[in-house]
Amino acid sequence: MKYLFILGRNVELSVEEIKSSFERDKINFKIISLVDNGLLVETEKNLQKGIIEKFGGVISIGEVLISGTFDKISEELDKKNLYFGTSNKLNYVVFDFNGKNFEKILFYLKQRFKEERLKATLKKLTGNIKLQSGEIVSNVASNLINEQYFVFENNFGRIIEEYDYDSVEKRDMEKPVRRNELSISPRLAKILINLSQVREGEILLDPFCGIGVVLQEALLQKIKVIGVDSDKIVIENAKRNMKWFNFFESNYQLINRDSTKVRVREVSCIVTEPDLGELQRRTPSDQKAKEIIANFEKLMINVLRNLKQHVTGRIVFTAPLVVAVKGKISPDFEKIANESGLKMVLKPIQEFRESSIVGRNIIVME
Structure with missing residues (x-):
């Protein structure tokens, strides 16, 4: 066909x-x-x-x-x-x-x-x-x-x-807790989940789960999930959203811990949007942009080193694409992969809008 x-x-x-x-x-x-x-x-x-x-x-x-x-x-x-x-x-x-x-x-x-x-x-x-x-x-x-x-x-x-954009938007708007500027869209969450190649019944780990957008999209596809976040209030809000969706508690686990130190059971994949740096209201200087990138690289290397031995499949994450004075600046993904003991599966794919100061790189490793 x-x-x-x-x-x-x-x-x-x-x-x-x-x-x-x-x-x-x-x-x-x-x-x-x-x-x-x-x-x-x-x-x-x-x-x-x-x-x-x-x-x-x-x-x-x-x-x-x-x-x-x-x-x-x-x-x-x-x-x-x-x-x-x-x-x-x-x-x-x-x-x-x-x-x-x-x-x-x-x-x-x-x-x-x-x-x-x-x-x-x-x-x-x-x-x-x-x-x-x-x-x-x-x-x-x-x-x-x-x-x-x-x-x-x-x-x-x-x-x-x-x-069906209307139904997806409706459930996203009606859930108890939303964070417009800090959460990825259900649309992008679905894309990341598909890039991970996780299957129904397997376990997905989100080490920066926030209010649970990636988790909910995975659960809707009958994928079990573990969500980790260092912010206690955010984890409580994620629980509220999970309950609102009426997901079975046996299919998800929420952990209030630092992902550079947390211990988890074996999972099939990681799908996550990490901290992309503080919100930028205007174009940052090149020095500020490089600082954002350096902090991200350090964070991801530490998280991936801690978690990689528990992951049997792909690791999919977003990374900052910072529009600085002299142009767009991205992390060194080969450095992140090498220092984490991983390898790139796809070349980085940029996801941005013209008006954005900080866009995203979509990264797939294993």
Whole structure:
């Protein structure tokens, strides 16, 4: 089967998330092509229904219906149902990822729906996403769209799953304790979990758990967790959030200790956002930026040295990407790996926004 993954703003990070997830789940796959934020993938077997909810960097997933010339596509589409609604009113959009015969396919759809006596209207993609590369790509902005199709090079297909941003945001906003400036988003937490390749039933360790964003996203995927934080109040707040989610207490453990000294049982992976340094309200001097970086390197080396012998799999963490006067400054990850007795699995992936003073590097070691 061929599938289209429409990716979020950080295309590089989303691609690595998909690759790690498929490798973990032993899904044989081949990346066919990447156009803008559209990734075309071929898999040996059909993807599990609802798989999009496991991802953090995927907006929607489409299934390729026909590949080939326009004549072949139109001939085969005549045999397929393209609209699965009950109303005779249809609003639809068509994504164009370097689509061959795109205009011909638009005309085919118009005539097809007319023949089926549907009041069909082709809507424009009025939403925009600014990718981390700076490129602007189109996206669906309306909730009044009944069907979404796509033309990706010589492939035509239909969107079959969309990420439910509303429900994720709702549960994040309604939980008892939130820390807007100090916590990563559920979206990024999911990405880090997928990069770790941890499986259902295994144990994830977050040595800087805060109020438990990574923990909750792991528990929602039936992954057991251990959370450590040196701040007693933060641990109490994490407990409140865990109880609000109604997670079984047997599936999580919260420890108020210093992660450079804590003792834990064997775990499958580490996934964490450490202390990235104090919040910066304005661009720091190069000296200040280097100080932030040096403190981070020292912290992570000490934590990883303490915990690595208890980890059987990957170690995934974020690290500061500081925008200083003379440009962006990052930690020396080879130094961290070497002094911790680890090795880099992926090259660092940057995650930042134009307005950010401190962004993130996404790091995977083992």
